[in-house]
Amino acid sequence: MSKIGLIIGREFNQRVRKRTFILTTVLTPLLMVVLMVAPVLLNKVGGSRQLEILVLDRSGWxxxxxxxxxxxxxxxTDLSEDELGAPGNRYxxxxxxxxxLSDPGDVRLYTKEALTFDVENDLKSQLGRIIEKRKLEAHDIRNLSQIMQEVKTDVSMQTFQRHDTGERRASSGVLSMTASYLFGFLIYMFVFMYxxxxxxxxIEEKNSRVLEIIVSSVRPFELMLGKILGIASVALVQFLIWVALILALGTAALHLLTPDALIRSAAVPGVVPQMDAGTLAAIRQVTDGGFLLKLFGGFLVYFVGGYLLYAAIFAAVGSAVDNAQDAQQLQMPATIPLVxxxxxxxxxxxxxxxTLSVWCSIIPFTSPIVMMARIPYGxxxxxxxxxxxxLYGSFLSMVWVAGKIYRVGIFMYGKKPGFAELYKWIKYKG
Incomplete structure (x- = not known):
């Protein structure tokens, strides 16, 4: 264990002292916050330009x-269509x-520039509502406007999830879907990257012949395990720094972009800003300690397990080849389950x-991502x-398999083994 600890320390120190690690650790959360905040800032600063349109209404109403x-x-406008579309006019x-009324498709719009989706949708919605209102009025129903106003109903539904213990907790489908996508994709990104x-x-150590010296005093299994755990510690430290920076920067950006009156009203006990039931359920769920513990605890367990499993696979690939080009061919089968x-x-x-979701959340090669997509739903x-x-049992098995490949592959140069030969390396005794 002391040898494994030395290898873990070497891998950790070697990577955290690199300039690239420091830059990515600081710049990545900053870039993420900027990407989230930039659209709001641009909308506040630049706003949306109002498009002026002249309306030639032949219907008259x-x-x-x-x-x-x-x-x-x-x-x-009282101008004719010929006058509006005459050369030189930029209307x-x-x-x-x-x-x-009988032919709703008899509407034509001519613009100097391509329309945005919002502008086109706004205009079509207005025309649709006006024509629908006219058609309803043709039925000559008394007090139609009052009836339509009374009939119009906006359902505000609060959702709760029932547990076997009888406990009921606020639930939000939008929040669950967002959490599923976010945490599943984070695991994919971190597992693949590290x-x-x-x-x-x-591969680098193999080409520099460093491994030939190291394995004279350390077993290949210990070397591989130390390398995997060392880089895992780098990944955890970087992730925790990212979370802290994103929370700090995101909170600061929220206070800058949120109106002061809303912040003050939210801070006063017993005063809740006006919001719909869905938003209220999302806030209750995201502030639920049990839900957050389940979510972040699950992420930690499956991130570590997924990384360890795939790191062992990628380490075996690296020990079997001596250049990145050859590694891509063996790397493909390892990435297919992730995709x-x-x-x-x-x-x-x-x-x-x-059925597919349940089985893929249990099978080790897909469970880190799929199970994280299921956890928010229960x-x-x-x-x-x-x-x-x-998952963790498969990791230990894969460490054993990778150790077998390590033992032979670290001394093989200039030859790209096939899958049949790798199987022979695994079967070697001793």
Whole structure:
């Protein structure tokens, strides 16, 4: 264990002292916060430009009901269509057909530049509502406006998740889906990034002949395990720094972008800013200590387990080849389960208890990502226990397999082994 500890310390110190580690650790969370905040800042600073459109209404009853807003300035015009579209005129204009009530497609818009989705959707929505209102009025129903106002209903539904103990906790489908995607993708990114780092580290040391000296005093199994755990400690430190920086920068940005009145009202006991039931459920769930413990605890367990499993696989790949080009061919089978897990993750967000989702959350090669996509929705305890046991058991088995490949592969140069030859290396005794 003392030898493994020395290797872990060497791997950790070698990587955290690199300039690239310091730069990525500081700049990555800063870039993430900037990407989240930039659209809001740009919208506040630049705003959206109002598009002025002249309306030629041949029906005679639509133009007076069109409303200008932040996106559109709609102005009725007496100019003819020929005058509006004459060469040299740079008008934006809308032509509404005379019989638009029976032919809603008789509406044409001419602009000097391509429309944004928001502008087009705003204009189409206004025209649709006006025509629908006219059609309803044709039925000559008394007090139609009052009836429509009374009938209109906005359902505000609070959702709760029931547990076997009888406890009920606030639940938000949007928050669960967001957490599933975010934590699943984070595990994919970290496992792949640091697993490949292990592989390249082994290849570099193999090419420099360092391993030939090290293995004279350390068993290949100890060397590989130390390298995997050393880089795992780098990954955990970097991740914790990222979380702290993102929380600090994100909180500061939130205070800068959120109106002071809203912050003051939220801070006063007993005063809750007006919000719908879905938003309120999301806030209750995200402030639920049990939910956060389950979410972040699950992330830690599956991030570490997924990394250890795939780091052992990538380490075995690195010890079997002596250059990055040859490693890509052997690396492909290792990355296919990760990519497949991302695909299943999207299915899991829609059906977390489906057969495919359940099995992929138990199978070790896909469980780190898929199980994290299921955890926000609630997972039976026996499935979690089985999944974790298989994941860490597979890691130990893969360490043994990778150690077998290490023992032979670190002394092989200039030859790219196939899968059949790798199987022979695993079967070697001694």
């Amino acid at each position: 639509i133009a007076p009901q069109l409303q200008s807003g932040a996106l559109l300035k709609l102005t009725p 934006n204009y809308l032509v509404i057909g005379e019989d638009v 697993g490949v780092m292990v592989m390249h580290g082994v 497949f897990a991302i695909v299943v993750m999207f299915t899991t967000m829609q059906n977390p208890n489906g 997972v039976p305890a026996w499935q979690l226990a089985l999944s974790v046991a298989l």
